[in-house]
Amino acid sequence: MQLHIDTARLSRLRAFASPTRCPHCGDLMIAPFVSEFVEGGEIRHHWECDACGEPSSTSIPLTTH
Numbered sequence: 001m002q003l004h005i006d007t008a009r010l011s012r013l014r015a016f017a018s019p020t021r022c023p024h025c026g027d028l029m030i031a032p033f034v035s036e037f038v039e040g041g042e043i044r045h046h047w048e049c050d051a052c053g054e055p056s057s058t059s060i061p062l063t064t065h
Helices: 007-017
Strands: 034-038 042-048 055-061
Touching: none
Parallel strands: none
Antiparallel strands: 034 042, 042 055
């Protein structure tokens, strides 16, 4: 049996599961207040920082190129 590692997929999975820092103040944000699946293979997370109150968003592509 061989172990195959898809590093691109692993990188996307880590991005999906890792905590995010606020781009405005740098505070750790634990969970987005809403997430959406965008047709074409993307997940968007919308955040609001508990420390400074500023909104931000992140996106994670799910497709392989």
